[in-house]
Amino acid sequence: MKELTISSDAPGQRLFVLGNEAIARGAIEAGVQVAAAYPGTPSSEITETLAAVAKELDMYVEWSTNEKVAFEVALAASICGVRALASMKHVGVNVAHDPLMTASYIGAKGGLVLLSADDPWAWSSQNEQDNRYIAEQGYIPVLEPSSVQEAKDMMADAFKLSEQFRQLFMLRSVTRIGHARSDITLGEISRERRKGQFIKDRTRLVYTPREARINKPLMLERFEKIKKAVNTLPYNQLKLADGAKLGIIACGLSYSYTLEAVKWLEIEDRVSILKIGTPHPLPEELVIKLLKSVKEVLVAEELDPFVELHVKAIAGEHNIPVKIHGKDLLPRIGELSARKVTEAVARLTKTKTPVDFASIDKLEQETAPLLPWRPPALCPGCPHRASHYAIRVASRRVARDLGKEVEAIYPGDIGCYALGYNPPQEASDTIICMGGSFGIANGLARVVDAPIVAHLGDSTFFHSGIPPLVNAVYNKANITMMILDNSATAMTGFQPHPGTGYTAMGDETVLLKPEDIARACGVKFVEVVDPFNLKEAAETIEKAIRFEGPAVVVSRRLCAIIDQRERKKRKEETIPYRVDQDKCNRKCNACIELLGCPAIIKEGTKTVIDSSLCTGCGICAQVCPYKAIVPE
Amino acid sequence: MVKEFNILITGVGGQGVILMSELLGRAAVTDKLRVRGSEILGMAVRGGSVTSAIRIGEEVYGPLIPTGKCNTLVGMEPSEALRNIACLSKSSLVIINTAVTTPFTVFIGESNYPSPEEILEKLGKASGRIVQLDAAKTAQDAGSRLAINIVMLGALFGTGQLPIKIDTIKETIRERFPAKLAPVNIRAFDLGYETCRQAVK
Ligand SMILES: Cc1ncc(C[n+]2csc(CCOP(=O)(O)OP(=O)(O)O)c2C)c(N)n1
Ligand code: SF4
Ligand code: SF4
Numbered sequence A: 001m002k003e004l005t006i007s008s009d010a011p012g013q014r015l016f017v018l019g020n021e022a023i024a025r026g027a028i029e030a031g032v033q034v035a036a037a038y039p040g041t042p043s044s045e046i047t048e049t050l051a052a053v054a055k056e057l058d059m060y061v062e063w064s065t066n067e068k069v070a071f072e073v074a075l076a077a078s079i080c081g082v083r084a085l086a087s088m089k090h091v092g093v094n095v096a097h098d099p100l101m102t103a104s105y106i107g108a109k110g111g112l113v114l115l116s117a118d119d120p121w122a123w124s125s126q127n128e129q130d131n132r133y134i135a136e137q138g139y140i141p142v143l144e145p146s147s148v149q150e151a152k153d154m155m156a157d158a159f160k161l162s163e164q165f166r167q168l169f170m171l172r173s174v175t176r177i178g179h180a181r182s183d184i185t186l187g188e189i190s191r192e193r194r195k196g197q198f199i200k201d202r203t204r205l206v207y208t209p210r211e212a213r214i215n216k217p218l219m220l221e222r223f224e225k226i227k228k229a230v231n232t233l234p235y236n237q238l239k240l241a242d243g244a245k246l247g248i249i250a251c252g253l254s255y256s257y258t259l260e261a262v263k264w265l266e267i268e269d270r271v272s273i274l275k276i277g278t279p280h281p282l283p284e285e286l287v288i289k290l291l292k293s294v295k296e297v298l299v300a301e302e303l304d305p306f307v308e309l310h311v312k313a314i315a316g317e318h319n320i321p322v323k324i325h326g327k328d329l330l331p332r333i334g335e336l337s338a339r340k341v342t343e344a345v346a347r348l349t350k351t352k353t354p355v356d357f358a359s360i361d362k363l364e365q366e367t368a369p370l371l372p373w374r375p376p377a378l379c380p381g382c383p384h385r386a387s388h389y390a391i392r393v394a395s396r397r398v399a400r401d402l403g404k405e406v407e408a409i410y411p412g413d414i415g416c417y418a419l420g421y422n423p424p425q426e427a428s429d430t431i432i433c434m435g436g437s438f439g440i441a442n443g444l445a446r447v448v449d450a451p452i453v454a455h456l457g458d459s460t461f462f463h464s465g466i467p468p469l470v471n472a473v474y475n476k477a478n479i480t481m482m483i484l485d486n487s488a489t490a491m492t493g494f495q496p497h498p499g500t501g502y503t504a505m506g507d508e509t510v511l512l513k514p515e516d517i518a519r520a521c522g523v524k525f526v527e528v529v530d531p532f533n534l535k536e537a538a539e540t541i542e543k544a545i546r547f548e549g550p551a552v553v554v555s556r557r558l559c560a561i562i563d564q565r566e567r568k569k570r571k572e573e574t575i576p577y578r579v580d581q582d583k584c585n586r587k588c589n590a591c592i593e594l595l596g597c598p599a600i601i602k603e604g605t606k607t608v609i610d611s612s613l614c615t616g617c618g619i620c621a622q623v624c625p626y627k628a629i630v631p632e
Numbered sequence B: 001m002v003k004e005f006n007i008l009i010t011g012v013g014g015q016g017v018i019l020m021s022e023l024l025g026r027a028a029v030t031d032k033l034r035v036r037g038s039e040i041l042g043m044a045v046r047g048g049s050v051t052s053a054i055r056i057g058e059e060v061y062g063p064l065i066p067t068g069k070c071n072t073l074v075g076m077e078p079s080e081a082l083r084n085i086a087c088l089s090k091s092s093l094v095i096i097n098t099a100v101t102t103p104f105t106v107f108i109g110e111s112n113y114p115s116p117e118e119i120l121e122k123l124g125k126a127s128g129r130i131v132q133l134d135a136a137k138t139a140q141d142a143g144s145r146l147a148i149n150i151v152m153l154g155a156l157f158g159t160g161q162l163p164i165k166i167d168t169i170k171e172t173i174r175e176r177f178p179a180k181l182a183p184v185n186i187r188a189f190d191l192g193y194e195t196c197r198q199a200v201k
Helices: A019-029 A044-057 A067-079 A090-095 A097-106 A132-137 A148-165 A209-232 A254-264 A284-293 A306-317 A338-349 A357-370 A383-402 A416-421 A436-447 A458-474 A514-520 A534-546 A560-569 A590-595 A619-623 B017-030 B078-083 B116-126 B135-142 B145-158 B166-176 B182-200
Strands: A014-018 A034-037 A060-063 A084-089 A112-118 A169-174 A180-185 A237-239 A246-251 A271-276 A296-300 A323-325 A453-457 A480-485 A525-529 A551-556 A577-579 A600-603 A606-609 A629-631 B005-012 B035-040 B049-056 B072-075 B093-097 B129-133
Touching: A014 A019, A014 B017, A019 A044, A019 A148, A019 A169, A019 A180, A034 A044, A034 A067, A044 A060, A044 A084, A067 A084, A067 A090, A067 A097, A067 A112, A084 A090, A090 A097, A090 A112, A097 A132, A097 A209, A112 A148, A132 A169, A132 A306, A148 A169, A148 A180, A148 A209, A180 B017, A209 A284, A237 A284, A246 A254, A246 A284, A246 A306, A246 A338, A254 A271, A254 A296, A254 A338, A271 A284, A284 A306, A296 A306, A296 A338, A306 A323, A357 B078, A357 B116, A383 A416, A383 A453, A383 A480, A383 A534, A383 A551, A383 A590, A383 A619, A416 A453, A436 A453, A436 A458, A436 A480, A453 A458, A458 A480, A458 A514, A480 A514, A480 A534, A514 A525, A514 A551, A525 A534, A534 A551, A534 A619, A590 A600, A590 A619, A619 A629, B005 B017, B005 B078, B005 B145, B017 B035, B017 B049, B017 B145, B017 B166, B049 B078, B072 B078, B072 B145, B078 B093, B078 B116, B093 B116, B093 B145, B116 B129, B129 B145, B129 B182, B135 B145, B135 B182, B145 B166, B145 B182, B166 B182
Parallel strands: A034 A060, A034 A084, A084 A112, A112 A169, A246 A271, A246 A296, A296 A323, A453 A480, A480 A551, A525 A551, B005 B072, B072 B093, B093 B129
Antiparallel strands: A014 A180, A180 B035, A237 A271, A577 A606, A577 A629, A600 A606, B005 B049, B035 B049
16 A cells, blocks of 8 residues: 555545645645745744645645745745635745735735734744734635644645635634644545636736725625625534523633533533634624523633633624633633633533642642753854854954954844853843844834844845845944855755755745845955854954945855765765863863853863764864863 | 644754644544644744644634643743743643753853742742653663653653544654664653653652
């Protein structure tokens, strides 16, 4: 028997998958023909999964330069009647926001789905924004799965719904869906492949004020139809319990926690439950039915009180005398859990919790001070570690010339190098959004006198680093812009980008160099350094900082993980370094305190290098004042 | 029919926590069991803490193990087992790899690593039973330093409590690794299995 994979046309078979693979499978089943995305946790595996089978299934899959472009690529395909998907993490939707708001006026011809991967508790993000609000703003209907299986089914259905109602749909995933694992039952794969057809239709596609005014009412009409239809979608389900006083409205994943909570409390037959799979628009008829049947309602949803506010509005409009709880009993921050829902329900039903949570909390609190702090760290041999070190050395030299009080400022950005904000590098003074380092540097230059050395990665440069670079040239900002070029979008899983020379589907393509772009943009100081040559790198950065006007330094070295992989393929040996114990001054600790490489460890008072981790980058040998670190 | 069996695997990025949960999940599906789980990867791949939950059974819905409902906690690193103490109850079993991975914050004096006694005292208070083994050494004995996760997987089956058949998990291991590496990993599994079985006898 052929092994079952994500692209097997084997309806009814079961497969154990990651949530994001299930979402990709849903798109495959729907016969998606164009999928565009920019990487971002927890969404990247969707596009990786699709890219891996794109040629086999005759799909087009791309990593776009950023989320706005990704969405526009998908939108164009939809306009031409082809099913298209754009995937991104929640903050990526901010970048795509502009076309998104007008796309909903256009509607959809080919099924058009936006996947937004939200991240409650900001496990791998800079905030925990709730994208249901963005959907509401754009009249974009939202499907929100309660399980991995449902995520797949919803994705497959979303394309059909989008075509049926001629509207763009959003599938809102969260970390615990995308990075959950589950067995799923596969559905049938659609083999339909359409030929894109662009039909000129200025009234629908050319947005001047006139078309906005023409199309908004049409959009509102479409939305009204969707509002009715969601009452009978299988994703919304009302289960009334006889004589129940309490009703729970559970949105998306919270439904799974709710099922566990009522089971745990053994009150399954005493509460009515409304499962919500479309938080926007809500199935109003079902909500009213529930509200009328109970005395109290708990809305269980993660993050903001989105469903709660709408339910309260419905209750008010229809004068239903029911007490509605939500964020008074459940947190606005972080993920929900079976426990949190159980405690809230226990309070409302005056039931005893099944477990003595207080004593568990007490033990956990007693344990916390014992735990070592284990922040994620840059890998051994990571080129960013060397860049950070060189940046600091250079900046300090210049700052010292300017006076004792002056300290250089390091606007940082989002990528692996963000891990260098922890000690010992402490390499970032601000991290806000992708491309933000260069933008913030532009503003700082207007109000402070210290040297300003901003850094971002190569993928981030192509994503959103170029406009602020042009801004610095245009407005003559005296800043240093570092591009840490490791030939990958490393943090999110080493995806290719315009600086790598190949595409998502593995085809070769032109390789763009940040230094060429910087020169073309009119930057007069552009240099490329190898960060593993600390001395030269620091000297060049120092020159850049002293240069009057915007300066760019590209610090180029392949990501250590990719480098190790490639060396293995080439059967090239890695020569690790070791500490010569006769030369090492036991007390100095410079290598550890300046670099924090995970391969350098202490064994009692001895400093040693774990040869299985060391990649032989050699920067520790360059910082050791006693020349005690040598190749093995 | 299994109603609910919860396994939490904890460790440090690079130890193979995720691979272990993948093997468990696949084997469970082969044995026609329902599986749910989730993991925290994100930034954690770069040497931070990693946890992965695998939940098996007909009455499992959510991706997370509810507080105090873990049946078996697999600690691939002692302090990481301790970090997840809140999932335990008096009926839980804890399996710990005694080999420590010291975070570098300890070397620069930013934090301290707890003593083995402190770890055992706290985990002892929270759980029913603790099994310790040096999985790093066992992996080396089996022939691969990298097989720590497979040793721990063997130990997990050595508890005799799992609803998955031993033959199924072994077959899953054989399928997952290239033919050349399979025997070493099966050996690692067997050694972990035996060590735990002796301990829980
Ligand atoms: C708008 C937005 N999109 C995506 C992400 C997710 N993300 C975080 S870091 C990163 C990539 C960074 O790549 P690069 O700049 O090359 O740095 P590296 O990780 O390779 O060092 C991405 C895509 C994000 N935080 N914000
Ligand atoms: S993955 Fe690459 S870029 Fe990221 S920390 Fe590791 S070596 Fe550095
Ligand atoms: S040479 Fe030094 S800094 Fe580089 S990986 Fe090895 S121990 Fe770490």
